[in-house]
Amino acid sequence: MDQQQRRVRYLRVSLTDRCNYRCTYCMPEEGIEHRHRDELLSLEEVVRLCAVFARWGVERVRLTGGEPTVRKGLVSLVTALRQLPTPKGKLEVVMTTNGERLEALAESLARAGLSGLTVSIDSMRPDRFRQITRRGALARVLAGIERARAVGLGTIKLNTVALRGFNDDELGEITEYAWTRDMVPRFIELMPMAAGRLFVPGELMPASEIRSAIATFAEVAELVPDEARGIAGLGPATYWRVPGGRFAGRRLGIIAAMTENFCNTCNRLRVSASGQLHACLARDEAGDLRGALRSGDPGALEERVRAVLGAKRERHGFALDGTGGPRKAMISIGG
Ligand code: SAM
Numbered sequence: 102m103d104q105q106q107r108r109v110r111y112l113r114v115s116l117t118d119r120c121n122y123r124c125t126y127c128m129p130e131e132g133i134e135h136r137h138r139d140e141l142l143s144l145e146e147v148v149r150l151c152a153v154f155a156r157w158g159v160e161r162v163r164l165t166g167g168e169p170t171v172r173k174g175l176v177s178l179v180t181a182l183r184q185l186p187t188p189k190g191k192l193e194v195v196m197t198t199n200g201e202r203l204e205a206l207a208e209s210l211a212r213a214g215l216s217g218l219t220v221s222i223d224s225m226r227p228d229r230f231r232q233i234t235r236r237g238a239l240a241r242v243l244a245g246i247e248r249a250r251a252v253g254l255g256t257i258k259l260n261t262v263a264l265r266g267f268n269d270d271e272l273g274e275i276t277e278y279a280w281t282r283d284m285v286p287r288f289i290e291l292m293p294m295a296a297g298r299l300f301v302p303g304e305l306m307p308a309s310e311i312r313s314a315i316a317t318f319a320e321v322a323e324l325v326p327d328e329a330r331g332i333a334g335l336g337p338a339t340y341w342r343v344p345g346g347r348f349a350g351r352r353l354g355i356i357a358a359m360t361e362n363f364c365n366t367c368n369r370l371r372v373s374a375s376g377q378l379h380a381c382l383a384r385d386e387a388g389d390l391r392g393a394l395r396s397g398d399p400g401a402l403e404e405r406v407r408a409v410l411g412a413k414r415e416r417h418g419f420a421l422d423g424t425g426g427p428r429k430a431m432i433s434i435g436g
């Protein structure tokens with residue numbers, strides 16, 4: 102593999118384009134046209150694909166979706182992926198989930214070797230939580246988080262899309278909930294997906310405002326950049342630390358795709374549930390890995406990956422007026 106491919110250490114694999122929630126910023130209310138079952142990568146194909154990326158130097162795979170916990174066979178998949186060799190050891194497997202099924206699954210996932218979890222939670226108020234997810238029940242997610250902590254499911258992070266006029270008054274509360282449980286809160290700027298077909302009950306909250314809100318909550322003048330920049334700097338989040346006071350040393354992450362562009366350091370690749378390889382979340386362009394995997398030609402996959410990496414543009418096209426994003430919804434690409 103060439104230099105560019107070696108830089109890619111982190112792969113996100115979407116297991117499904119289905120979800121038991123319908124978050125307003127992720128999916129249009131009418132839903133999306135789901136792929137036919139044959140069009141999805143089988144779990145055996147997911148393992149084969151990850152084995153190739155692991156050989157090329159990918160150290161960690163994040164299972165996502167849609168909602169990964171709605172895919173049958175998830176636990177066995179984690180077990181199989183954990184066996185895959187990488188140049189540095191065994192493949193690490195983590196997952197992003199809405200947490201709805203976590204209470205039932207946490208223990209088996211921990212036993213299968215899942216080593217980290219990100220749970221999305223946009224509000225600590227049941228009515229708001231329901232409004233933003235259209236389907237979710239906050240109490241179930243909180244119970245899932247407690248279960249995951251109890252079974253020692255690695256590092257747990259929370260993902261919150263920060264929305265002015267919706268949850269900007271509870272960022273401190275969410276942060277405190279995370280910090281008092283040794284979890285890392287992460288705030289995400291709203292990205293304009295699905296070509297304007299989404300109605301979101303709030304607006305983009307810029308990273309600078311998020312930091313001020315948390316600094317005020319933590320009673321410090323400002324947050325300071327955290328040198329570690331997250332676990333081995335693998336993701337797009339920047340990490341910030343509280344320099345003093347009662348929360349001294351606590352960290353939070355910010356994913357600021359809109360106002361603090363990180364394209365120049367982005368080493369992310371995303372494979373959709375149907376095997377489309379996206380080098381950028383903000384663009385519809387993708388390379389078809391499913392065809393390459395099913396062709397039986399061992400060189401075809403490498404060629405397709407090279408083509409996608411070669412076509413990776415300098416920057417995403419997201420604009421602050423909400424234009425420039427992909428036609429696809431987040432749920433179709435895999436967040
Ligand atoms: N279903 C899982 C979940 O919700 O965590 C995994 C998939 S979801 C697409 C992954 C992440 O993308 C979630 O944390 C969600 O909040 C985030 N997300 C979805 N649409 C977004 C958007 N338009 N802007 C910013 N973040 C978004």
Ligand code: SF4
Nearest residue numbers: 120122124127167199
């Ligand atoms: Fe489902 Fe996650 Fe998208 Fe919400 S953000 S609709 S939980 S895939």
